Amino acid sequence: MADTARHRRKPPLPMSDFSKGHGFLVGDDELAQVCRDLPDSACREQPRNYGLHVVSLSLTRVGEGLADTKLVLAWLLDAIGAPSWAIGLLVPVRESLAMLPQLLISARIRQISIRKTVYVAGSLVQGAAIIAFGLVGLTLSGRTAGFAAIALITAFALGRSLCSISHKDVLAKTVDIGRRGSVSGIAGSIAAAATLLLALGYSTGLIPLSVPVVAGAVILGGMAWFLAAVAFGSIREYPGATEGGIDGFAAVLSQLKLLRSDARLRQFIATRVLLLSTALAPPFYIALSGDLEPGGLGTLGLFMIAAAAASLLSSYVWGRLSDQSTRRVLMYAAGLASLANGVAAFTALAMPGQLNSTFLLPVMLFVLMIAHQGVRLGRSVHVVDMADIDSRATYTALSNSVVGLLLLAGGIFGAIAQWFGIGVVLALFAMMAALAIPAAAALDEVQAKHHPSR
Template sequence: MALHTAAYDALFGDDEGRVCRDIPESACNAQPENVSAHLISLAATKAGDGLADPKLVLAWVLNAVGAPAFLIGLLVPLREAGALVPQLFAAGAIRSLPVRKWAWALASAVQGVCVAGMGVAVLTLSGAAAGWGVIVCLSVFALARSVASVAYKDVLGKTVSKAKRGTTTGTADTLSAAVVLAFGLALSFGVLERSVSVVAAALFVAAGCWMLAAVVFSTLAEEPGATGGGGNAFETAISQLSLLRTDKQLQRFIATRGLLIATGLAPPYLVTIAAQRGGTDLGQLGPFIVASGLASVLSSYFWGRMSDTSSRRVLMYSAMMGSGALVLAVGATFLVPASLLAYAMAAVLFVLMIAYKGVRLGRSTHIVDMGNEDTRASYTALSNTAVGILLLLAAGFGVVASLAGTWVVIAVFACMCAAAAIVAAGLNEVQQA
């Protein structure tokens, strides 16, 4: 108890930490314990995400075991869209549960089993068999992730006070990024052998992270919530679509988030440009993981604190930063020598991942604070499903890259980020409501 309180006061201060907004009184009394449970659970799953990152780690290990290119190309769209599209239908079932922490805990445990399965696949199989093994595990992982995502926003809104949610998630991001950064540094400097077995071991560690998170999250003090809107998944999904026609702020938020998928889609293209001119051996994985992890360590807490003041500004600033980073990537493609290009792209990835962390924390805090107990799950499911459909369509960028060049896709992504900054300017300041 004393440890929970000390950590809570360190994050928010004695005076600020005692004020609760938009949560039940019983949840307010349990704030130190609940914030600690969120921090540990989120830090663990986010560390797992970094150790099993489809954009970097899974792509590299499948390349190392000789999996076909088309399977490697499925990793990011399958992971992202598979975790988003089903949410509109999952929301109704989750809504019928008075206490939703159990949905998240179960989904986290399933994700852990799936990541362990990926580790087994790359250790025991090769070529297309290894690729398909990872793809099957990733498909189930993504479905479990969709359940966890819908449940988490609702549980966060019920158990952590408004104006503390961004700080909580941002701090968890920073803690997890330190783990991922250490892994990247160990690969870069040869502390860990650059081999498939080491990457498989990292996947097993990631699986353990999800299992730990499932146990810790189940200890949350969550009050039973409203269950109106629960029931038949398809009927609930159709009824929720009316929000897209009537809620102008939801429309603008989805448009902003849809344009900002560019920050998540761009990293594999940066890696591709470096690989086309500098090679694709596993030894190049380290600098990219270091860049990604360092960006998270340095920016997540900052973005989280800013999100508690204005998630709208976080979305605007991160969009502008993402656009600038991608413009630099286009320039580096033509101006940087081949021998230095991998390092130049890792530097660009560093800036881009700072922007990406801002996008993730800004959009998460905004959707939670924009909604209330009755609309939060629906907002989350609608926005995630809409963006998931866009991500499925984004597979077409691979065709553009093969026909016109990878740099053209990166230029398009830069324009998308610039447009997102303009659209985000029209969002409400939901933290001030």
Template sequence: MKVQPSSNNTLDHIYQKLVNEEDARVCTDISEHACKVVPGNFLLQIIAQFFTKLGDAIASPKTVLAWLFGALSVPGIFTAFLVPVRESGSLIPQLVIASYIRSQQLRKWAFVIGCILQGLAILAIAAMALTLSGAAAGAAIIAALVVFSLARGLCSVASKDVMGKTIPKTRRGRLNGWSASLAGLATLGVGVVLWLGLGGDGGELSLFALLLLVAALLWFAAAFAYGMIEEEPGATAGGKNAISEAFARLRLLIDDVPFRRFVIARSLLLCSALTAPFIVILAHDNTGAAAAMLGLFVMADGLASLSSAPFWGRFSDTSSRQVMVYAGATAAAVGALLVAIVVLFPALAASPWLYPLFFFVLAIAHAGVRLGRKTYVVDMAGGNKRTDYVAVSNTVIGVVLLLAGSVGALTVIMPVTGVILVLSAMGFAGAWLSSRLPEVSG
């Protein structure tokens, strides 16, 4: 066992405070040199992730971009594509992206390039907000969002591979937890801004552009911080023909049974993300105050990450599998319980406080699902196989997201409460399947 050397410098002191252990006897799966520079790499990755997550909060397609489309009188068909393009566009191409990353000895530069491209795409959206309107603005912004999403996929694969090379196994959950917690604090601030109604009347296009400019600068700052990470050169096997290599890796879903079960479980646990907008819709249907409550929902989301992410991160280092189980079951229970209250107690259903409260608990569960599955997929494989696992699972999830997003069409034949129950059933199934996964932490 390699032992990480201790020192009295400020960097090591901050690191020890964040991981909350004086004896950092953890370097069992990274190199001797990587072990010596863990504190600096740990903090740089927290900083970079914080900047990107804050940028995501400011340029969120669920809030800021959706409101921007309203201000620009963009047709609804473009608004419907905001979230699917942002999420699936960054996931589906990851098999090909992974082949490119595997051809690079230093993978951190892929993350840097991805951050720069995301910043440029957001700058383009800000410019379009000031110069275009209607369908032209919708088409142009969606096109920029495609570039943003592809660049986001580049960062997603690269970051997990770099984390696996530079951060020891029992510290990765805490890294994700602290960055998510800090981002939650920032998201809380964004929610306060929305709650105060800044830009909410659709006439403050200059304020929208300013918010997007700030978001772009955050991605540039993340690129700078990530470029300072000390990463050792890695193997480049498998970086030949991107398309053929990509399809070859899909065999992991057939040959690797534990990985296949993880992907299925992760797909079912999408309920934690998909339930959220339906809670907002339910609030609108029963209180008529969804627009006024939007800031409260965003604040609830930020407060949930701020308060729960460090707990989920530490728990993930102990057992990321159990985090997926408990968080997934909680997300499913939130939806089922809310439906029960709305159906059985109509008087409570009209109370505006009910929905942000349940949204808050759901956001806590969603933070757990995200941290659990991120830590699990990094811990379950080493070396280049880690890149394959991340790329294959993300590509499959991107397709599943497009299909699962169509669950919203069920509102044509059933009430919103029925859709929430369908998603809750998915969540319970995902939690059960997660409980049958092998332990990979520790």
């Protein structure tokens, strides 16, 4: 039948606060909307669930801003005398261990019919790890602090792994296609505003750059994850299918076969790998600025402002555009990343004297971080909309695990920078981003299958 139950127009919903806010944020003129990818029961709960998704994700993003691994946690370890190897391991451990375990746990998560519980558990683990990290800053120093920090960031990454794989599944079960990107976009804008205030405080001296103050901000960030767990736990999720999961090494082998049989997945992973340059490049911008003073976060204020402002100005736009075409989002983001890295590389290689300019590198970082926001939103929404309900968790886990493995090899760029200079590394990043443009262009228009009129 052409007029299936899933596509019938629902009876008008009561004019609740959730419905009003949902209609405003997603740009709907009517409260009663056709759900294209949700059953009736989930469609009726969508306005409430949409708001809770925004609140929960906003809180986790605020936590990430208050306890930014690349800047705040690294500064805190440096200030308490932790060894450089510990500072250097923060980002690789956080990123790779957040991705690699997903290939093994996706099948187990499949066996849980209400998967928001997995996300709540992951949020609690992340919050506890970040709070403990702040306490390390207040109580420990030297090598002891370094070992404790790596142990905590490992726990944090494992909690993040649980959240990453379960969030997309719950989002797909509770928010209809065409509205999912705006959840991340709105949350990113809210969190960016909070982070921007922190950056302004640090750069102007209104917030003292002392260990107790920064450690306190980190602890506050950890508490944000606890509040996010409460909000996410309040989502009304209907039970999902639990059959078809395979445990352990068998799951790894069976899921890896998709790399041979699923051309769409291979193309998506290839695009993601080329766009890793948006995540790997920022530390090299900071190194290129010549700010080598220990505990020099105050002079990094412009970089923090640039990153926060980029997220604030672009997250919602990227989110709304992702609901129309994630393929185009990834293409545009790749172009911006290639431009930013190319200008920074050319300046470093051909006109190094211009690096002393106060605003050149922060402006390029601003452009790069706009691109990074597009990559994050575009890839997240693309994999959700590309997969069906049975393969969504598998696609997410496999793509994240492959990218996580390659991230472990990302240390080679540090060696290249030491041997040939930072300009060469940024030139390589510019080339990777440029190659990502045709790679993204070859992706399917996964939103088009839900909008035949496009």
